[in-house]
Amino acid sequence: MVAWSCGRAKRVECSQGRRRVKDILDWSQPRLTLWFAASAILLAGVFVIQSLGASRTLVISAPAVQVSQARLAPGTEGLLRQTAEHLSKMLEGASIGGFPGFEPPDDEEYRRKIKEQNYSAQDVNDWVKEINNFLGQIAQKNPGLTLREILQRHGLTQSQIENYIAALQRVHYAADGMKGFGVSEKTVETLTSLLKTLGVPTWAY
Amino acid sequence: MGVLVNSREFRRRYNGLLIYLHLEEWPSDIPLPTGTRVVETGDGPFDPYWRFVFEPDRTVEVVVGWFILPLPLPEAMAWYRTEMARGGWRQVSGKGYCLPESALVCFQRSEANVQVGVDLRQRPERAETNTMIRRVVVHPWQAPQTTVETATAQEPEEPIRQDEEAAVLAGVVV
Numbered sequence: 001m002v003a004w005s006c007g008r009a010k011r012v013e014c015s016q017g018r019r020r021v022k023d024i025l026d027w028s029q030p031r032l033t034l035w036f037a038a039s040a041i042l043l044a045g046v047f048v049i050q051s052l053g054a055s056r057t058l059v060i061s062a063p064a065v066q067v068s069q070a071r072l073a074p075g076t077e078g079l080l081r082q083t084a085e086h087l088s089k090m091l092e093g094a095s096i097g098g099f100p101g102f103e104p105p106d107d108e109e110y111r112r113k114i115k116e117q118n119y120s121a122q123d124v125n126d127w128v129k130e131i132n133n134f135l136g137q138i139a140q141k142n143p144g145l146t147l148r149e150i151l152q153r154h155g156l157t158q159s160q161i162e163n164y165i166a167a168l169q170r171v172h173y174a175a176d177g178m179k180g181f182g183v184s185e186k187t188v189e190t191l192t193s194l195l196k197t198l199g200v201p202t203w204a205y
Numbered sequence: 206m207g208v209l210v211n212s213r214e215f216r217r218r219y220n221g222l223l224i225y226l227h228l229e230e231w232p233s234d235i236p237l238p239t240g241t242r243v244v245e246t247g248d249g250p251f252d253p254y255w256r257f258v259f260e261p262d263r264t265v266e267v268v269v270g271w272f273i274l275p276l277p278l279p280e281a282m283a284w285y286r287t288e289m290a291r292g293g294w295r296q297v298s299g300k301g302y303c304l305p306e307s308a309l310v311c312f313q314r315s316e317a318n319v320q321v322g323v324d325l326r327q328r329p330e331r332a333e334t335n336t337m338i339r340r341v342v343v344h345p346w347q348a349p350q351t352t353v354e355t356a357t358a359q360e361p362e363e364p365i366r367q368d369e370e371a372a373v374l375a376g377v378v379v
Contacts, residue, residue: 094306094329101329113247115329120247162302166309170324170337174251177269180216181248203322205258205267205341 072153073141080154083134086127087167090174092117097156097164121182128175128187135194146199165200173203221258228253232268235321235340236288240275244335266342274334278327281334282308285323294321318343 084099093114095101104111112118119127135147142150147168151161172191175183195202215224228243231253243250253270274281282303286296294312297320301309307326313319324337 091326092329092335094326117244117335118247123247159304163304163307166302166304166307166324170326173337174271177251177254177271179218203339205256205265205339 070153072150076138076141076150077154079134079138079141080151083131083138084164084167086131086134087164087171089114089127090119090124090171091167094167096167097151098160121178124175124178125183125187128171128183128191131171132187132190132194135191135198139194139197147195148199150198168195168200169203218256218258220260221256223257224255226253226255226268231270232340234292234294235268235338236292237272238274238276238281238284241272244271244273261346263346264344266344268340270338272336272338273328274325274336275332276334277332278306278308278325278334281325281336282310285310285325289321318345 080097081099084096085102087096088094088099088102093101093103102114104114113123138147138150145153148161148165151164156164172188172195175191176188179185179188192202213225213227215222217223231237243252245251251271253268256267256269258265258267274284276284289296289312294314297311297313300311301322303310305327307324310323310325312321312323320341322339322341324339326335328335
């Protein structure tokens with residue numbers, strides 16, 4: 001009897017304990033959910049703060065990488081090189097902005113045309129039209145950038161940039177002086193307009 | 206600039222006039238080193254020219270020459286700095302540039318409306334400099350003073366055409 005009662009008492013204890021655990025569980029279910037939710041929010045907060053910190057670091061370091069490492073639109077480098085090559089044709093095969101000067105083919109007449117500046121106004125018109133074509137594509141591929149910024153991104157030094165810009169200004173002025181002698185007004189106007197778009201100041205007069 | 210004595214080619218531009226010059230007519234206040242020659246292209250010499258640009262509030266007079274100087278770039282630059290200073294020109298600071306292969310030197314006179322730009326480029330593989338020189342004078346526009354008011358009342362005076370005005374300035378008869 002005692003045993004039974006004892007057993008019963010134990011069973012009662014057990015059942016009470018089970019109920020308490022169940023009660024606890026039942027009671028704590030919303031609290032656990034709340035706790036998990038709070039932990040999740042906290043973790044998310046920490047993550048966001050870390051992310052913000054990281055992005056702030058990026059923003060702070062952005063100016064340092066902005067110009068030197070910013071990429072140019074695909075194909076721009078080739079267009080800059082081709083523009084330099086055509087400018088070089090009008091400037092006796094000189095190197096323009098660090099790009100290699102134009103090397104005429106093994107043809108005596110063509111060689112004289114380049115090295116002795118023995119080209120015609122018609123040649124100038126054709127070359128400037130090519131330059132217009134390249135500059136047009138450069139402007140189209142890199143909207144909002146000036147030629148100076150584009151050359152900077154390409155990695156040219158300050159002196160090379162000045163040299164490139166100066167060559168364009170000289171060629172523009174020479175072509176303007178040949179207007180009506182084989183260089184068409186339209187060709188010069190297009191070049192003027194492209195230089196304006198690319199932020200290259202031309203010689204006023 | 207003196208009066209042009211011989212007939213020569215000139216061209217009408219949409220806003221002005223362009224008159225070709227002989228080398229001896231080059232303005233004497235911008236010296237050229239001995240042995241300087243005019244650039245020759247495949248179409249012949251690129252003669253200096255005198256250009257007038259007519260704007261609503263001013264007339265701009267420009268003389269342009271494209272030459273080969275018998276001096277390498279550093280010497281050509283030094284020569285121009287010395288000779289222009291001797292002629293009363295002052296180098297404009299903050300304008301122009303100086304690079305190993307090319308340079309732009311700008312000068313002005315005490316009269317602020319006269320400026321000269323000397324663009325120099327070393328000729329590859331030669332002890333010579335290819336240069337383009339521009340002398341720019343700005344003339345603010347003023348309405349012409351007329352004394353024959355009675356005549357204008359009867360016969361309205363025809364406004365001077367742009368090319369006529371340029372011809373008067375150039376001293377030539379069109």
